[in-house]
Amino acid sequence: MCTAATYKTRDFYFGRTLDYEFSYGDQITITPRNYPFHFRHAGVIDTHFAIIGMAHVAENYPLYYDAINEKGLGMAGLNFVGNAAYADVKPGLDNIAQFEFIPWILSQCASVAEVRTLLARMNLVNTPFSKQFPLAQLHWIISDKEESITVESMSDGLHIYDNPVGVLTNNPPFPQQMFQLNNYMHLSPKQPANTFADDLALSAYSRGMGALGLPGDLSSASRFVRVAFTRMNARSGDSELESVSQFFHILGSVDQQRGCCEVADGKYEITLYTSCCNATKGIYYYTTYENHQITAVDMKRENLDSRTLICYPVIQGEKIHFQN
Numbered sequence: 001m002c003t004a005a006t007y008k009t010r011d012f013y014f015g016r017t018l019d020y021e022f023s024y025g026d027q028i029t030i031t032p033r034n035y036p037f038h039f040r041h042a043g044v045i046d047t048h049f050a051i052i053g054m055a056h057v058a059e060n061y062p063l064y065y066d067a068i069n070e071k072g073l074g075m076a077g078l079n080f081v082g083n084a085a086y087a088d089v090k091p092g093l094d095n096i097a098q099f100e101f102i103p104w105i106l107s108q109c110a111s112v113a114e115v116r117t118l119l120a121r122m123n124l125v126n127t128p129f130s131k132q133f134p135l136a137q138l139h140w141i142i143s144d145k146e147e148s149i150t151v152e153s154m155s156d157g158l159h160i161y162d163n164p165v166g167v168l169t170n171n172p173p174f175p176q177q178m179f180q181l182n183n184y185m186h187l188s189p190k191q192p193a194n195t196f197a198d199d200l201a202l203s204a205y206s207r208g209m210g211a212l213g214l215p216g217d218l219s220s221a222s223r224f225v226r227v228a229f230t231r232m233n234a235r236s237g238d239s240e241l242e243s244v245s246q247f248f249h250i251l252g253s254v255d256q257q258r259g260c261c262e263v264a265d266g267k268y269e270i271t272l273y274t275s276c277c278n279a280t281k282g283i284y285y286y287t288t289y290e291n292h293q294i295t296a297v298d299m300k301r302e303n304l305d306s307r308t309l310i311c312y313p314v315i316q317g318e319k320i321h322f323q324n
């Protein structure tokens with residue numbers, strides 16, 4: 001399971017949890033402006049916006065999981081198993097392989113409005129990266145500081161949905177996720193009043209009872225409701241430290257602990273990493289399952305006019321601050 005979210009204070013923040021039972025070997029990867037992107041069916045883009053995100057680099061190609069570009073646009077791919085379907089190549093359209101989707105969008109678009117224009121002539125195709133990396137079944141959230149959309153490529157075509165909650169998890173398809181929020185419209189961060197029955201002396205005996213009924217399990221449908229409630233009600237100061245701190249707390253609402261989600265005998269899905277990008281400034285913050293200290297890579301500290309990928313290994317291992 002995975003969860004992505006957006007958050008806006010003075011700057012715009014975009015990030016995700018990546019939940020899985022193993023890591024593909026990820027690196028914080030910066031694609032500078034002059035790295036040539038060779039698309040399988042759509043030619044070459046030699047010069048483009050710089051990108052920073054989490055990727056597996058194979059054959060010198062950044063296979064991004066989630067990333068932002070220097071214009072403040074963010075995009076993340078999340079599992080959509082059983083529903084994702086990619087098309088065959090069709091002449092007359094921009095045929096983009098599933099693994100090229102993040103580079104295609106983030107290299108060229110400065111806003112969601114521009115993304116909509118590109119998507120109108122795009123065909124997301126079933127060309128795998130290699131035998132070793134077959135097609136991943138994903139759907140995507142794409143966001144700027146004003147709006148988010150969800151993109152789902154299914155057997156009946158490419159769907160583009162407005163995403164007014166700025167969050168995404170996994171199955172079921174996005175319209176169903178949104179619809180089920182109706183079931184929770186009574187939830188509130190405020191204490192409830194007794195509307196059960198006038199004749200009963202019911203009282204709010206504990207703080208937090210306004211959100212009683214918020215689903216607590218790890219299913220993607222439940223995580224969608226939980227992170228939507230947390231994200232829509234989250235309040236913080238607007239400084240960088242307050243915003244980043246609050247962002248990690250929002251995604252902390254759907255953190256997955258080892259042992260609670262068994263995917264095979266003795267194998268457990270866990271939150272391998274959590275990212276929080278300051279999309280306005282181009283900073284990629286992250287924590288990992290084994291390292292709660294926030295680590296950051298700032299793309300603006302690199303030479304963004306170069307041609308070669310810049311990679312930083314994910315720092316693991318808890319750093320404990322002894323006070324005595």
Ligand SMILES: C[C@H](CCC(=O)NCCS(=O)(=O)O)[C@H]1CC[C@H]2[C@@H]3[C@H](O)C[C@@H]4C[C@H](O)CC[C@]4(C)[C@H]3C[C@H](O)[C@]12C
Nearest residue numbers: 001002019056063064065078079099133134135136170
């Ligand atoms: C496994 C990751 C998704 C995690 C997730 O959504 N978990 C939820 C599990 S479940 O639904 O609840 O079962 C996805 C996100 C991005 C994916 C990677 C990126 O798409 C980049 C390449 C794409 C290649 O086709 C496959 C390897 C790969 C390197 C992908 C491996 C894997 O599928 C990743 C890492």
